[in-house]
Amino acid sequence: MTLEPANTDLPWYFSGVAYCLSNNVSLAQIETITTWPGSGGTVEKTPTELAYVPGQEPKWGAGASGSHYSKGANSYPEVYGRFKLFLDPSIIRDVYGESDDAARIPLPVSKTAMQLCSDYLKQVYEHTMGILKRQMPDTLASTPIEFIFTVPAIWSHKAQEATRTAASRAGFGSNGRPIDSMSMISEPEAAAIYTLTSLYEDKKVREQADLKSTEMQPGEHFIICDAGGGTVDLITYQIQEVFPDLKIRESVVGGGGKCGSTYIDDAFHTLLRKRIGPSFDDATIWTARKKGKSSQLMQKFEICKRNFGETGDDTFYLELPFPINDEENRITDGELHISHDDMKSMFDPVVNSIIKLVESQAQKVKTEDGVNQVDGKLTTVILVGGFGCSPYLYRKLEDWAMKHDPPLAVINPPKSWSAIVRGAVLQALHPAVRTRKLRCHYGFKLTTEFDPEYHDKKNARLCHWSGNWVIDDNVKWTANLADDCSEEKDFSFNVFFDITCKSNLRSGYELRLLGCRHHDAPREASSEKVFGLGRVPLDFSDVVLKNLPKKKVDGKLHYQNNCVVKMKVGSADASFSVWIGNKCYGSSRIAYND
Known part of the structure; x- marks a missing residue:
């Protein structure tokens, strides 16, 4: 079983769980949990958010969202997210850099980051075990579970171990049941395993990448680009064997940067500030419930982000929480008009930064590894993660890849939002990564x-x-x-x-x-x-x-x-x-x- 406890996917973080029996061998046999409290539907992940309500168990996931409590609630509890970053202060510095960004991550006065992580993961643990109990009522008690947590590749050993500690305190591994165990895997590595497996199992993936007759062969290199909310992780691998078992090795030291989709949200706030004026910064008017990450406004903008790039002339109309009329700034009856060029101006700085990171990995293959691999060449870029699902990012990356010498294929595998948790299950069942590069x-x-x-x-x-x-x-x-x-x-x-x-x-x-x-x-x-x-x-x-x-x-x-x-x-x-x-x-x- 794998858990993605706090992956940086979208404006806020999401958690997901994938699992299968150890005697299962195919990708199709891996299941994901799709029922989460407060989600109101079938989804593969739930927000990594927590809210404390006096006299009750903590509200978590979708149940802790601001929009949920804003409906008729007299007292609006603080919703906490991104608290995992405080497990290692260097993560805040490395991921966010500026102190004002770090200040946007509040913590309760009476709680430490470790307590928040443990409280949240305890809810995930109990929910997961409850689902497994219903599916395996007679055998769960005697069935050992290996819990595999995925973490960003850029994380320090201290942050990795802090995640293990928080999970153990929440009940995962032998701390919950003596027969259970726990291990860790980096997110890009898990994504690589999933994508390569799906590449050979799913004909549609090969068709998307125009690889109908030329599947990736031993010796070829490929770049995994895990584009999330706060960060982007990249690792390059080389295929060593395909049959009878998949074997890959890390080609060059991976990279990453602070260019996730969260920065598009920042650009959207800048656009609102320009259109609305000084009142947008008045906290008594535009409260966190009106413009914060869990607000209805930002949830609607999230839909715009996900759809941008599907056509060449995307236009969006977004309902604001106030009845503003300002034709000059394209706001009519409280509805904000966002043109294709508006969206492009918000996306391009982030997307261009991601492409530069990919380009840097491609150059490393030539200079650091390619000279020693006469028959090896870079052929493919694999795009995963929450922001990796963006049609605009895919199209821009594909344009760059076609101009590369030689041209590269770009793959955005199906179910890429859950690629990491699925890949972690596969790596546990059939270890494929044989060698890695030390990052320090x-x-x-x-x-x-x-x-x-x-x-x-x-x-x-x-x-x-x-x-x-x-x-x-x-x-x-x-x-x-x-x-x-x-x-x-x-x-x-x-x-x-x-x-x-x-x-x-x-x-x-x-x-x-x-x-x-x-x-x-x-x-x-x-x-x-x-x-x-x-x-x-x-x-x-x-x-x-x-x-x-x-x-x-x-x-x-x-x-x-x-x-x-x-x-x-x-x-x-x-x-x-x-x-x-x-x-x-x-x-x-x-x-x-x-």
Whole structure:
């Protein structure tokens, strides 16, 4: 079972659930939950929103929308969304950048972001288990469930682990039932698996991409463009095998940017401000219920966004919440006229940014990977995600692709809104991605010999083990940005710990892990380019000190405890362990502390 707990799809975030039995083998056997409280119909996702009503269980999903409560409600509760971004402050900075954007994401005074995420996911968990209980009344209690959460590819390990923590507190995995488990996968990777599988199972997809007789072959590269609400994620893969099993590898390090459909909503507000005037910024008139993300106005504009691009001369008429008449600004009897050119001016800056990101990935294939793959070539761009369903984005991307040398096919697979959750199920049943690219450098703080050409002598000290001058502010990078990795392969590197006190063997030692996203990683641990990934607590109480190398310094014995660190990086998580021989003395994921 897969869950997309907070995917950046449209103006607000949506959550979806797909599932199937583990003995199912085809795409057609994957089901999605299509009944959500308050939705009023059959839909594959529900808004990732939460509202607290005194004396009641939290309202969530479509049931928490502003329009729902505006009908006859005397007290209008605050509707909270996008709260997952606060699980890692760097996400707000990386995704939104400007402080005024971050300020638009309110949190309750009495609740943390982790509590909101857990409260929301608890509702999703109970709803999901209720549906499964009705479908499997006699066998659910004894049927193990693997829950697979999808997260954006740009997320840090801290944000990944925070998602795992929130889900666990909500009841997912073994925290809910001992027989259940939980794992993670990146959203573009899941989308790639779904699309390639559908490409070979669904004739209509091949026809859409004009691939009736030339299906994608081993050696070919393709770009996954996951266009959501706040961000766009891109990853490029190469097909290694098609039959009997699909196998792909990540070709180059993925990319992304802050150019999702939310920025079209911002442009729409700018248009309204220009047409209506200063009163649009008067919060006593144009309240959040009138123009906020859950307002009826923005829901109607969402329909315009989804339909724009179907024809070459789209014109829309939008009912405003006030009876405004201003013919000069094309507002008649409270109805706003939005021309094709108006929509184009709102869409083009965002769409052009997405095309530049795709173009950058295409260039990377040629410069970083293409030189080593004589027979490989980029042939296809696959467009998924909520904004990926936009006809206008598809047409503009297709125009660019046709001018590329050689021309590229653009595929927008059916059910692309649920492509990610469906693909995560497929990856769990039949793992297809064999190797990935590391998105940062991994290392640890390590003392190194003093180098007079590089180091300042005032920062050096004399090492009692070697007798040489050494520098403590140093990073040993053991796995590098763009290195290939797989879940079957561990990165291993040697370290040693200077043990001076027997009483601290159980809890007095830890391994500090460091990271860097810059291509040229600095050697100094104190560099602003270096960030902490986490710490691995170690228990050396079973180590026999008398068997270790030792040296007396100033009357005190020092023992040299040599260890091997093993690092495993998955699609959307990382784990670390410290070994002496065949015994593990400590293991950890990236810690999250709220």
